[in-house]
Amino acid sequence: MSALDRALGAFYGLALGDALGMPTQSLSRAQIKQRFGAITALEDAGADQPIAPNMPKGSITDDTEQAILVGQLLIDGNGQIEPSVLAQRLIKWEAVMQAKGSQDLLGPSTKRAIEMILAGHSPEEAGRYGTTNGAAMRITPVGIAADVADPERFIEAVVQACQVTHNTTLGISSAAAVAAVVSAGINGMDLGEALHLGMQMAQQAEGHGHWVAGGRIASRISWARSISVDSDKAMLADLLYDVIGTSVASQESVVVSFALAQQVAVGEMSAFEALCMAASLGGDTDTIAAILGAMLGACLGMQSWPAELIERVKKVNDLDLEPLVQGLLALR
Numbered sequence: 001m002s003a004l005d006r007a008l009g010a011f012y013g014l015a016l017g018d019a020l021g022m023p024t025q026s027l028s029r030a031q032i033k034q035r036f037g038a039i040t041a042l043e044d045a046g047a048d049q050p051i052a053p054n055m056p057k058g059s060i061t062d063d064t065e066q067a068i069l070v071g072q073l074l075i076d077g078n079g080q081i082e083p084s085v086l087a088q089r090l091i092k093w094e095a096v097m098q099a100k101g102s103q104d105l106l107g108p109s110t111k112r113a114i115e116m117i118l119a120g121h122s123p124e125e126a127g128r129y130g131t132t133n134g135a136a137m138r139i140t141p142v143g144i145a146a147d148v149a150d151p152e153r154f155i156e157a158v159v160q161a162c163q164v165t166h167n168t169t170l171g172i173s174s175a176a177a178v179a180a181v182v183s184a185g186i187n188g189m190d191l192g193e194a195l196h197l198g199m200q201m202a203q204q205a206e207g208h209g210h211w212v213a214g215g216r217i218a219s220r221i222s223w224a225r226s227i228s229v230d231s232d233k234a235m236l237a238d239l240l241y242d243v244i245g246t247s248v249a250s251q252e253s254v255v256v257s258f259a260l261a262q263q264v265a266v267g268e269m270s271a272f273e274a275l276c277m278a279a280s281l282g283g284d285t286d287t288i289a290a291i292l293g294a295m296l297g298a299c300l301g302m303q304s305w306p307a308e309l310i311e312r313v314k315k316v317n318d319l320d321l322e323p324l325v326q327g328l329l330a331l332r
Helices: 003-024 029-036 062-076 083-100 108-118 123-129 140-145 151-166 169-186 191-205 217-224 233-244 250-265 271-280 285-300 307-317 322-331
Strands: none
Touching: 003 029, 003 062, 003 140, 003 169, 003 271, 003 285, 003 307, 003 322, 029 271, 062 083, 062 140, 062 285, 062 322, 083 108, 083 123, 083 151, 108 123, 108 151, 123 151, 140 151, 140 169, 140 285, 140 322, 151 169, 151 191, 169 191, 169 217, 169 250, 169 285, 191 217, 191 250, 191 285, 217 250, 233 250, 233 271, 250 271, 250 285, 271 285
16 A cells, blocks of 8 residues: 555545534434434535535535645645634635635634734734644644654644644644654554554644643543443444543543544444444534544545545645645655
C-alpha cells in the first residue's frame, strides 16, 4: 500500500465518516434508534434534522470542509499556517454557509476565537478558551503533511493549526493525538501501534497552550483503549455514550474515536462497522465518525471503505481530494 493510498484513505475516510454522521448529528441515541434503527449506510437528513435539515444522503458537513480549508492553507503557505489567515478563511467559510441557509456553522470555541480576533485580540490570545473538538476534526491534513517521525517539528505544525481557535492543553493534545495516528499510518505503522503513538503525542503536546481543567486526553485515550466488552456491541455503545460521552468536548468525542479505533485494531469490528457505530451513537456523531475515519483510513488504506459509498460522497459534494492530498504529501 502506497503513502498516497493511505493518505487518500485518511481524507476520504474523514469525508465518509462525516457523511454517515450527517443525518444523526446532535440527536440523542434514542432519537437515532427511533428514526434509523442503526446507521448501516448513507442516509438522507430529515426535515427535522436540527443542523442539516433535508440534506441529501452522502452530504459532507463542516468537518470535511474545514479540513479541506486547512489543507489548502498548508499548501498555500508551503507547510506554514498563518493564524490570522486561518481566522479570515474561517470567517469567510461561515459567511458562505450562512448564505446557503445551512445551520452547520462554526463551533463554540472557533466562534468565540474569531469574535475575539475581530475585536482586535491577538490570535494567540483568541484561542485560549478552545477546548472542544474543532481543532481535532480539521487536523487530518497536518497529519498528512507533517511526519511524526520528527516529533518536535510535528508538534509545532499541530500547534500552529490549533493556536488561533484551540490554544489550550485539551485542544492541542487532542488534535496532536489524531494527527499522530494519521501521520504514523501514512508511514506504514500498524493501527495498534499508531493509536499508542497518538496517546504518546497527546502527552507530549499538552505542554503547549493555556492550561484548562478537564480529564487529560492521553490518560483518557489510554483508558478507553483498555475497554473490553467481549464482543457485546450494544454494551460497548452504551459504555461509550454513557460513560465517555459524545459531546463536542474533546475529552469525550476524540476519546470515543480512539475507543472505536481500538476495537478495529483488536479485530472486534471492521473499519466500516466502526464508522457506522460512531454515526449511530448520538451526540456529535459526524465529528466522531470523521475523526475515526481519518485514523482508520490512514492505517488501513482506501480498501477499508466501500467503493460505491466513496463514489456517492464524491458525486454529491463534487469532491476530488486527490490533488489536495498529493500537495500535502509533497510537503511531507
